[in-house]
Amino acid sequence: MTELKESMKIAGARLKKRHAAETRFKALGIGALAFAFLCVATLFTSIISNGYTGFLQSYVEIDINFDESVIDPDGNRAIETLKDADYAKLVKESLRETFPEVTGRRDKRTLYGLISSNAAYTLRDMVLNDPSLIGQKKSVWVMASDEVDMLLKDVFDRKEAEDTRPISDKEIAWVEKFEKAGKVETRFNTNFFVAGDSREPEQAGIRGALVGSALTMLVTLVLSFPAGVMAAIYLEEFAPKNKFTYLVEVNINNLAAVPSIVFGLLGLAIFLNMFGMPRSAPIAGGFVLALMTLPTIIIASRAALKSIPPSIKEAAIGVGASKMQAVFHHQLPLALPGILTGTIIGMAQALGETAPLLMIGMVAFIADVPSTPFNPATVLPVQVYLWADSPERAFVEKTSAAIMVLLGFLITMNALAVMLRKKLERRW
């Protein structure tokens, strides 16, 4: 009796110890998850709180006199004259009329600085659309400059002493006059999605980089997906297992770990210098990134093919299918979800790369939005990098806004893959 009691006691103690170990492990797991979650949450809150204002833009309403003597002195409404007219002068005249008390040259210059240089182009487009505006007076909403924008978004603190704030008391007084008259408005920044890069933060847009990224990814996908899957099928199902294929295999695994800048150097030497591809173009970027993604796709595809039970292939061969039929009709469709996951991982990696693109000239100021893979273009992460490096304060929010667009692009890409996978997934 006592012996039994004794052994139960020992067993109970051991059980307790085992349960404690399990609880500890669970707690650690939850701790790890919580830590990861905290990191992601901090990242997102900092990006979003910094960047959401990037999607907003301040506008100011000014009264413009579309003076014929400035826009079209000859009066014949020739398109060329209308295009080249000095519309900035109209903006300046309007500001001088609103603030007649401003006289000194310096002060006047500061005053003109309230309105973005984009205003002149807004007026030009208005006149080109509707030449009958000439000679009329009209109030027009135009973009505020980045400094005014920062003030209105409370990035610059009005209460701080004048010498410690980047905007002067005078400018604040002018802006407040507009505010009192209800002539200031914050709107959704559509320009951010329509325009290409600019040196003026308020005019800078993400369109060029977004299109550049899309074109580059398209080239990458078109090149690396078929080639990668074909290589995987051949290596996994058809290739003889000898020293040569073993060597190929080792090399592919090694390639997956090569630093991306090396692919950039390779791209410069081969695609640009040997094949004469255009510098800074998505076609060259796509080729370089395709090289980088290929090993990832091959490795993932081979793993997916390997995970299909051999009984399926054997059954197909058993009823008389050729090896190729067995692979393409039965194995490949079942392995496709895994292959797609691998492809998406590879593409997501390629989407975030800047280092290999540096060598082929895609890290550059490019204002025009590209329309084909042969135009100069940059990509989203490069745009983030370029803006983060700019001295103007207003680029801080633009940087975060661009990161959000990049994340959005990534989530869309992943969502597409998950949807495809769900559709293609089959259970057995």
Place this chain on the structure above:
Amino acid sequence: MSIKKTLVVAAFASVVAAGAAEARDQIRIVGSSTVYPFATSVAETFGKTTNFKTPVIESTGSGGGFKLFCAGVGEEHPDITNASRAIKKSEEERCAKNGVEKITEVKVGYDGIVLANSKKGKHIDITRKQIFLALAKDVPNAEGKLVPNPNQKWSDIDPSLPDVKIEVLGPPPTSGTRDAFAELGLEGGCKKYDFIKAIKKTDKKKYKAICHSIREDGAYIDAGENDNLIIQKLNANPDAFGVFGFSFLDQNSDVVQGSKIDGKAPMFEAIADGSYPLSRPLFFYVKNAHIGQVPGMLEYLAEFTNDKAWGDEGYLTDKGLIPMPKDERAKYHAAVKALGAGS
């Protein structure tokens, strides 16, 4: 599968077509990251106000720019390179070797280098000699012998300076800003010692090694090429100082303050008239052979050398460029104009 195949074939075919592409219709510019903000501003205005395409500008650093620029003549090579220093003799030779024989130098304006700290810290007034004593690798001791820099605190150099550890964040060795800081700041203080100045006459290399070597014991910290990062770090650590270009001080005047050097504060006027000691000229170089070959070259040069851009009240001054005196501007403007007449 067949759609994919056609796509692949199409992609390859178009690549082959691109290989035989016709002449480039867009200006390509490379070079210094310091001139980059100014060149991009001009390029953007040029693109918006003319019918030419906006030039593509890569920020490769002055050295990297010359390397690409001097690689040869032809559409695959850049037309213009920006530089935050004058071209070196070795680079000129490299250019000549590759057939780039005629190049035109255009000075753009000036840039100031500032030593700044957080507004939360103490504003200091420092001399170039003190900068040398704080940051050089070897400094003279009381007997006039060179010893590894013993100064740990600013107050070790001069009691009027703050009693905090010397901690300066600055650009890495590849940067033109760092070269200029060493040349103007450290050497400026270094040559105040007569015995070091005497070395210059006998052994130029040794003189340069003494005056340009920045200490490596942790007092000077490489903070990378991103000046915004330096400003963030200064804001977090009020005891640290940073070295960067004037435009970043100008844009962040609510967060950081520029130290007075030799009694001169880093202000626009002081840099323009040259009384602020740490100011350097900025340049760009044009490949003459490309003028007339690449459309828009002359118009771009005209836009850059216009008083509307680089003048006293031009839009480049808003970006932090310190303009040249009027007659110097006129000289370069005329030189650029002459390029058009020659072709």
